[in-house]
Amino acid sequence: MSFLNWGRKKEEEPDENEPVLAAVIKNPVTSEIFQDILKENGIPFICRQDGAVKLLLGAGVVPDNIYVAVKNYETARGLYEAYLQTEVEPEEEITE
Numbered sequence: 064m065s066f067l068n069w070g071r072k073k074e075e076e077p078d079e080n081e082p083v084l085a086a087v088i089k090n091p092v093t094s095e096i097f098q099d100i101l102k103e104n105g106i107p108f109i110c111r112q113d114g115a116v117k118l119l120l121g122a123g124v125v126p127d128n129i130y131v132a133v134k135n136y137e138t139a140r141g142l143y144e145a146y147l148q149t150e151v152e153p154e155e156e157i158t159e
Contacts, residue, residue, distance in 0.1 A: 082109055082130040085139040093150070094127040100142050106135045 085108070088094040094110070101108045109130040131139040 079134040080132045083133050083136050084128055085131045085136060086129045086143050087126050088129065089126040091127070093146075094129070097129065097143055097146060100146060101129075101131070101139060104138070104142060106131055106139055106142075108139070 086097060088097060098108065098110060111128045111130065112125050113128060129139075
């Protein structure tokens with residue numbers, strides 16, 4: 064043991080399984096679809112609603128925070144961006 068390094072903490076390399084925020088999704092349907100996409104691609108994830116409060120109808124008041132491992136972040140973001148490109152906006156109601 065070297066006395067020169069005594070008391071110094073060894074710099075830790077980042078853990079490839081550490082969760083990072085991949086997406087914040089306000090729409091519960093979009094969140095469910097993205098979670099299904101992650102499942103289909105074998106990417107483990109955590110869906111969290113910080114301070115979640117549900118209305119009587121079950122609609123979320125706060126967005127879903129989707130976390131993935133650091134090693135899966137780029138793939139998950141790519142899948143989310145691809146989904147957003149293909150998502151069809153709901154048609155606006157026409158009133159006469």
